[in-house]
Amino acid sequence: xxxxxxxxxxxxxxxxxxxxxxxxxxxxxxxxxxxxxxxxxxxxxxxxxxxxxxxxxxxxxxxxxxxxxxxxxxxxxxxxxxxxxxxxxxxxxxxxxxxxxxxxxxxxxxxxxxxxxxxxxxxxxxxxxxxxxxxxxxxxxxxxxxxxxxxxxxxxxxxxxxxxxxxxxxxxxxxxxxxxxxxxxxxxxxxxxxxxxxxxxxxxxxxxxxxxxxxxxxxxxxxxxxxxxxxxxxxxxxxxxxxxxxxxxxxxxxxxxxxxxxxxxxxxxxxxxxxxxxxxxxxxxxxxxxxxxxxxxxxxxxxxxxxxxxxxxxxxxxxxxxxxxxxxxxxxxxxxxxxxxxxxxxxxxxxxxxxxxxxxxxxxxxxxxxxxxxxxxxxxxxxxxxxxxxxxxxxxxxxxxxxxxxxxxxxxx
Amino acid sequence: xxxxxxxxxxxxxxxxxxxxxxxxxxxxxxxxxxxxxxxxxxxxxxxxxxxxxxxxxxxxxxxxxxxxxxxxxxxxxxxxxxxxxxxxxxxxxxxxxxxxxxxxxxxxxxxxxxxxxxxxxxxxxxxxxxxxxxxxxxxxxxxxxxxxxxxxxxxxxxxxxxxxxxxxxxxxxxxxxxxxxxxxxxxxxxxxxxxxxxxxxxxxxxxxxxxx
Numbered sequence: 001x002x003x004x005x006x007x008x009x010x011x012x013x014x015x016x017x018x019x020x021x022x023x024x025x026x027x028x029x030x031x032x033x034x035x036x037x038x039x040x041x042x043x044x045x046x047x048x049x050x051x052x053x054x055x056x057x058x059x060x061x062x063x064x065x066x067x068x069x070x071x072x073x074x075x076x077x078x079x080x081x082x083x084x085x086x087x088x089x090x091x092x093x094x095x096x097x098x099x100x101x102x103x104x105x106x107x108x109x110x111x112x113x114x115x116x117x118x119x120x121x122x123x124x125x126x127x128x129x130x131x132x133x134x135x136x137x138x139x140x141x142x143x144x145x146x147x148x149x150x151x152x153x154x155x156x157x158x159x160x161x162x163x164x165x166x167x168x169x170x171x172x173x174x175x176x177x178x179x180x181x182x183x184x185x186x187x188x189x190x191x192x193x194x195x196x197x198x199x200x201x202x203x204x205x206x207x208x209x210x211x212x213x214x215x216x217x218x219x220x221x222x223x224x225x226x227x228x229x230x231x232x233x234x235x236x237x238x239x240x241x242x243x244x245x246x247x248x249x250x251x252x253x254x255x256x257x258x259x260x261x262x263x264x265x266x267x268x269x270x271x272x273x274x275x276x277x278x279x280x281x282x283x284x285x286x287x288x289x290x291x292x293x294x295x296x297x298x299x300x301x302x303x304x305x306x307x308x309x310x311x312x313x314x315x316x317x318x319x320x321x322x323x324x325x326x327x328x329x330x331x332x333x334x335x336x337x338x339x340x341x342x343x344x345x346x347x348x349x350x351x352x353x354x355x356x357x358x359x360x361x362x363x364x365x366x367x368x369x370x371x372x373x374x375x376x377x378x379x380x381x382x383x384x385x386x387x388x389x390x391x392x393x394x395x396x397x398x399x400x401x402x403x404x405x406x407x408x409x410x411x412x413x
Numbered sequence: 414x415x416x417x418x419x420x421x422x423x424x425x426x427x428x429x430x431x432x433x434x435x436x437x438x439x440x441x442x443x444x445x446x447x448x449x450x451x452x453x454x455x456x457x458x459x460x461x462x463x464x465x466x467x468x469x470x471x472x473x474x475x476x477x478x479x480x481x482x483x484x485x486x487x488x489x490x491x492x493x494x495x496x497x498x499x500x501x502x503x504x505x506x507x508x509x510x511x512x513x514x515x516x517x518x519x520x521x522x523x524x525x526x527x528x529x530x531x532x533x534x535x536x537x538x539x540x541x542x543x544x545x546x547x548x549x550x551x552x553x554x555x556x557x558x559x560x561x562x563x564x565x566x567x568x569x570x571x572x573x574x575x576x577x578x579x580x581x582x583x584x585x586x587x588x589x590x591x592x593x594x595x596x597x598x599x600x601x602x603x604x605x606x607x608x609x610x611x612x613x614x615x616x617x618x619x620x621x622x623x624x625x
Contacts, residue, residue, distance in 0.1 A: 279436040292436055338442070338528075345483075346440055346528040 040072055040081070041262075043312045045094040047073050047084060059092050061312060068115045068130060071100070086114035097261060101128065108144045109133050121193045123200030125174070134167065134192055138174060145170055147187050171195060178202035217255045221268065223382070223410025224248035231276050231295075233392045234399040241295060241390075243274035247406060253307065261313070266320065267304040270406075272297070276391070288340045295333045295355070297391050301326040303364045303384075314372040321365035324388055331357045331391060358395040360402055362388025370412070378412040441465040441521045443472070445530040446500065448517065454541040455506035460519030460530055461499065468496040469521045474503060475529075476517035478510065478613070479572040484520055484527060487570050488613075507566045508590075510573075510614030511539035542566045544612040546619035553623035554597060559586060562593040562619070568612045578622055579606035597624070 045059030057079070060072035071084045071092045084092070086102035093099040099119040105112050109130060117128035117135055126137040134145040145167035153162045171182035171192075178199055185191040194210060201208035227247040233239050251268030255261050276295040281288065305322010335351040368382030383405065390400025435442055446459035458474050473491040475482040482488075488508035492501060501519075509515065515537055519530040546564040554560060560583075567590050568574050574593060576583045581600040585593060593610065608622040 277434055290436070290438065336442070336444075338438075340440070344526045346526060348443060348445075348528065348530050350444075350531055 041311050042072075042074055042077075043094045043097065044314070045092060047071065047092040048090045050088070050090055052090070059094050061094060061097075068117070069113075071116060086116055091116070101126075103128060103130070103135065103137075103142055105130065106135070106142050106144045108146060109135070120189055121196050121200070123197070124203035125196055125200060127193060127196045129189065134187070136171070136174065136196070143170060143174070145187075145192070167192075175199050217261075219253040219255070219264075219378075219412045221251040221253060221266070221410055221412050222249075223251075223380075223408045225382075225406055225408035225410075227272065227274070227404055227406045229274060229276070229402060229404035231278075231390045231392070231402040232400065233278065233390055235278075235280060235293075236282065237280070239278040239280050239293065241276035241278035241293070243276035243295075243297075245272070245274045247272055247408075249301075253412065262309040264307040264309075265305075266307055266322075267302065270301040270303065272299050272301055272326070286342050290338045290340070292336045293333060294335070295331070295392060297331050298329040299326050299331075299359075299391075300329060301386070303386070305364070309370070313370060313378065315370070317367070317369050319365070319367055320382075320384075321363070324360075324362050324364045324386055326360045326388060328357060328359055328391065333392070355392050356394050357391055358389060358393065358400070360388035360391060362386065362402075368408075373411075376413060380408075380410055380412065382406075382408045382410070384408060435464040437464070437466065439466055440523050440526045440528050441469055441498075443519050443521045443528045443530040445519055445533050446502075448533050448535040450504075451535055451538055453511070453539045455504055455509060455539075456517075456535055456537065457502060457504050458517060458519075458533075459500065459502040461501065462495070462521060463498055465496075465498050465521075465523070467523070468494060469523055470494055472501065472519065472521040474505065474517055474519050476505070476508075476515045477570050477573065478513045478515050479570075480516070481532065482516050482518055483529075484522070488568055488573070506540050507542040508544075508568050508573075508613055509537040509540035511537065513537050513614055540613075544568070544615050544617065546610055546617045549608060549619055549622070552620070553625060555625045556597050556599055558597050560595055560597065560622070562595070562608075562610055563591065564593070564610070564612075564617075564619075565591060566612075567591065567593060573613050575609075575611040577607075577609040577611075578602065578624060600624070 041061040042058035043061045046054050046056045048054050057073055057075040058077065069085060071089065073082045073084060089102060091099065091101035100116040101119055102114055103117045104114050115130060117130040120127040120129055128135040128137065132147060136143045136145055148163055148165040150161040151164050152158055153160045167187060168182050168185065175181060180199055180202065182195045185195045198208045225247055227245055229243045231241040231243065233241065247270060249268050249270035251266055253264045253266040255264040274297055276297060278293040280293065281290040301324060303322060303324040305320060307318055307320040309316045309318045333353060333355045337349045337351060339347045364384060364386040366382050366384035368380050370378050370380045373379045386404045388402045390402045393399040441462050442464040444461045444463055446461050449457040460474065462469065462472065471491055471494060473489060475484050475487045475489045477487040490503050490505055492503060514534055516532050516534055518532045521528045544564060544566040546562060549560060549562040551560065567588060569588055569590060571585050571588055574585055574588050576585060576593060576595045578597065578600065579602045581602060583595045584598050585595045587594050603624050605621045605623050607618055608620060610617045
């Protein structure tokens with residue numbers, strides 16, 4: 001591996017496409033499939049047999065689009081996959097994320113038969129979701145809470161429609177004994193879960209505590225690394241600046257574990273302090289002017305966007321991307337100018353300032369690998385590429401561009 | 414582990430410094446680093462050679478009270494050759510007049526090139542080693558003759574040097590730290606006249622000159 005990176009480094013120094021090469025290399029290393037891994041995203045979980053016995057192992061992570069008539073299970077990472085039908089087990093679950101139970105679908109929910117439904121809340125009554133339809137387990141029967149729909153009113157030629165929400169009527173009828181209703185409940189996981197929870201609390205003679213943001217997970221991120229940047233500025237002609245430095249920052253990531261936990265929203269604050277160095281020279285009639293331009297920039301880059309995990313968060317490659325805004329904390333430019341006269345004399349002069357500045361905006365994307373090292377604590381490595389405006393020049397003119405590639409390591413907790 | 418990680422990130426960020434690099438070129442880069450400790454004995458001057466492509470033949474400081482300092486005809490302090498980059502400084506204790514504003518800059522000679530740092534200015538309060546005249550010859554002459562004045566700590570700068578016979582200013586041909594050569598211009602004076610030499614504002618009268 002070291003030899004491999006040495007070759008890449010050598011190529012970098014020779015190639016003008018070094019940044020793109022680095023990104024591709026890191027992506028390849030991160031995403032190369034390991035032997036023995038299959039395409040199914042298995043998570044730590046369990047299945048419950050028909051006799052009530054629980055068997056721990058790994059259960060295939062599922063989303064709403066997956067087949068609800070099958071559950072894939074492995075006893076351990078190297079075991080073969082066993083596929084259960086709803087007739088073979090009474091349910092399964094993924095620790096900390098979701099529970100599924102085998103239910104007999106009511107006739108209003110085609111295709112009828114036995115299927116796995118996701119448990120949204122349980123208590124006196126249990127609320128399930130089967131694909132996009134909610135089911136209420138009212139002890140003696142499983143009631144389908146059909147989604148709202150528009151029905152025509154006033155004959156076949158009428159264009160007037162009425163919004164019919166029968167699920168509210170069903171719930172109001174069920175909740176009568178507690179003098180509760182579901183009149184304001186939209187047809188969503190959170191709203192229906194809340195009204196069923198309230199009813200369960202009433203029936204169980206306990207106070208109802210509304211749980212806002214249930215399933216919302218907040219992770220904090222701290223990271224550091226190395227940042228290599230290249231900036232261009234259309235000065236008297238295009239001047240290229242280079243700036244390399246250590247970098248680091250903090251951030252937060254939000255995910256909805258009970259929904260689709262592979263997708264996360266993130267925002268970070270990255271501290272950047274760099275000296276960008278550029279060189280300009282030009283031959284005039286009787287002298288040559290050479291300028292070393294040093295732009296000292298300190299800024300906080302705020303990249304926000306989405307992260308997508310390819311596998312379970314315990315060990316997964318991931319992609320990230322989004323928008324970036326970078327307010328400057330301080331900025332200054334120092335120019336060392338040398339005029340080489342045709343007499344053989346060189347006159348040196350230091351010039352401060354003389355440039356306009358802007359707060360760059362742009363895009364970023366990243367690839368990385370996340371590994372859980374302890375409970376609630378992940379370690380990650382990441383390669384991030386950021387394309388923004390440059391720091392120099394007018395905010396109204398596209399005269400400066402900045403490209404940076406960051407190699408980061410960090411922890412999430 | 415978390416604490417250690419935070420610590421390392423903080424150390425890396427605080428320790429990070431991006432060093433200014435110099436684009437290679439075929440001559441040294443000389444930077445001015447300021448004047449310090451100006452008093453009646455002189456001034457401390459600092460400079461730095463931040464890049465050199467090879468051995469520097471000579472480096473030091475040049476200064477003058479009028480115009481831009483150059484190594485050919487201005488007061489100069491030479492520190493000799495050097496083969497590497499680095500800072501240098503010198504205490505200048507001669508060729509500085511009291512109450513005059515001087516322009517001073519570091520220099521380096523490399524082959525046939527002379528590189529100057531940025532010009533710095535300071536208000537002089539005098540110097541420890543004052544100029545002195547030890548003699549002159551011949552002691553008599555006519556209009557058009559060239560006279561040589563011998564001395565120590567004299568100014569190399571023609572604009573900083575004045576020679577007068579009686580009340581008339583003479584034409585200076587050349588100056589060095591030990592010698593001034595001047596030509597007697599037309600004057601209506603004659604006989605024994607005071608010879609007055611002014612170097613960097615210090616006035617000296619070494620004796621009488623007989624104008625034939």
